[in-house]
Amino acid sequence: MAKKILSVESISLSYGQGKQEVRILDDISFSVNEYEFFSIVGPSGCGKSTLIRIIAGLQSPTSGKIVYKGREIASPTGDISMIFQNFALFPWKTALENVMLALESKGMSSEEMVKRGMAALKEVDLNGFESAYPAELSGGMKQRVGVARAIVSDPDLLLMDEPFSSLDDLTAEQLRWEVHKLVKDKKMPVKAVVMVSHNVEEIVELSDRIIVLSRPPSRIIDSMDVKLPYPRSRGRRDFLNVTARIYKDLYAGEK
Numbered sequence: 001m002a003k004k005i006l007s008v009e010s011i012s013l014s015y016g017q018g019k020q021e022v023r024i025l026d027d028i029s030f031s032v033n034e035y036e037f038f039s040i041v042g043p044s045g046c047g048k049s050t051l052i053r054i055i056a057g058l059q060s061p062t063s064g065k066i067v068y069k070g071r072e073i074a075s076p077t078g079d080i081s082m083i084f085q086n087f088a089l090f091p092w093k094t095a096l097e098n099v100m101l102a103l104e105s106k107g108m109s110s111e112e113m114v115k116r117g118m119a120a121l122k123e124v125d126l127n128g129f130e131s132a133y134p135a136e137l138s139g140g141m142k143q144r145v146g147v148a149r150a151i152v153s154d155p156d157l158l159l160m161d162e163p164f165s166s167l168d169d170l171t172a173e174q175l176r177w178e179v180h181k182l183v184k185d186k187k188m189p190v191k192a193v194v195m196v197s198h199n200v201e202e203i204v205e206l207s208d209r210i211i212v213l214s215r216p217p218s219r220i221i222d223s224m225d226v227k228l229p230y231p232r233s234r235g236r237r238d239f240l241n242v243t244a245r246i247y248k249d250l251y252a253g254e255k
């Protein structure tokens with residue numbers, strides 16, 4: 001039996017109050033099992049970033065709760081980390097310093113932090129770039145730093161918000177598979193991944209399970225297991241069948 005690591009229970013979120021209230025997320029519930037690559041796809045503006053921030057404990061829902069390893073969470077916890085679309089690096093810190101930030105609250109010696117930070121940079125192929133500042137790095141390298149910062153703390157749950165959307169196609173494709181390998185080959189102790197993206201092909205390429213959100217007020221309009229073997233080839237009929245289903249879901253929501 002697959003073990004549940006995360007459950008999202010009846011999450012709703014509105015911005016504004018009274019007459020200005022706009023409901024973005026409407027009663028979203030799902031759960032994620034260990035060793036699952038779980039993805040959420042939906043149109044721009046449907047609340048994907050909002051939802052993943054709520055899961056990370058960075059934002060409170062209007063109602064509903066997030067249960068992680070059997071406990072309700074309402075603030076960020078040490079073994080959940082996040083990869084952001086825009087890398088979220090501090091420009092005045094080096095690659096290594098950016099990565100080590102994720103260890104600051106862990107009460108480690110600085111030697112230990114450096115050792116772990118260097119190992120994480122090596123894991124993402126950034127050997128020799130530890131002293132570089134973000135401005136000196138390409139988009140792909142910046143996101144490698146983002147990945148290193150996310151994995152350096154050995155998280156059990158890795159959250160990703162459009163992690164490849166700011167990269168050019170070839171860089172995105174390469175990094176996608178590297179991240180997939182890191183988590184799926186169990187090289188890292190990551191127990192589950194939750195990714196949000198508006199990129200249907202990317203979602204189908206990587207995910208074991210997919211849910212589809214509508215436009216706001218966003219609800220889950222479809223969910224599916226994807227059992228195709230990895231690595232997945234975008235040209236294959238069984239791959240296209242899954243993308244077609246998701247496009248149909250998304251267009252059905254257009255008025």
Ligand SMILES: Nc1ncnc2c1ncn2[C@@H]1O[C@H](COP(=O)(O)OP(=O)(O)O)[C@@H](O)[C@H]1O
Pocket residue numbers: 015016024042043044045046047048049050051
């Ligand atoms: N802090 C905020 N205050 C008011 N509206 C917001 C805020 N953050 C996001 N929104 C609105 O909520 C909707 C969902 O945003 P977001 O979660 O960023 O969507 P997505 O990531 O799917 O593109 C958008 O219409 C956005 O304008």
Ligand SMILES: [Mg+2]
Pocket residue numbers: 048049050161162
């Ligand atoms: Mg977003």
